[in-house]
Amino acid sequence: MTDQGKFARFLITLSAVVVAGCALTVTIKVMNTDTEALYPPRLLDQEAVELQVARAARGPKNPSRDGVECPTAMEARKGNKFDCKVLVGYNDKTVTVEVLDDQGELSTTAS
Known part of the structure; x- marks a missing residue:
């Protein structure tokens, strides 16, 4: 009877060690996961x-997005800068856009 009790305690201890090892492995995998893949x-x-860029180049009276070309899929990340082209009359104007914060607040400068 005592041999069976020792064997049962050994199996319980071994099971606990295996479960702890698995938990540790999963924790390490999760901590090393690329968060960019989880949160695009x-x-x-x-x-x-485009509407804000049109207003910067043409003024508030002509806010049409027609003739405005901006890069697509721009990230709302502070410090991100890009240029847009705006057709004003027969001329192109360049408007530089800078993202001011992670909420998408923008600064535009027409040149």
Whole structure:
């Protein structure tokens, strides 16, 4: 009877060690997971950006997005900069856009 009790305690101890090892392995895997893959980057609203760029280049009286070319899928990350082209009359104007914060607040500079 005592041999069976010792064997049972050995199996319980071995099982606990195996479960702890598995838990440790899963924890290490989760901690090393790339968070970019889990949470894709926030992108700017393309239409809103083009409308703001049109207002910067043409003024508030002609806010049409027609003739505005901006890069697509721009990330809403502080410090991100990109240029848009705006057709004003027969000329192209370049508007530099800078993302001011992670919420998508923008600064535009027409040149």
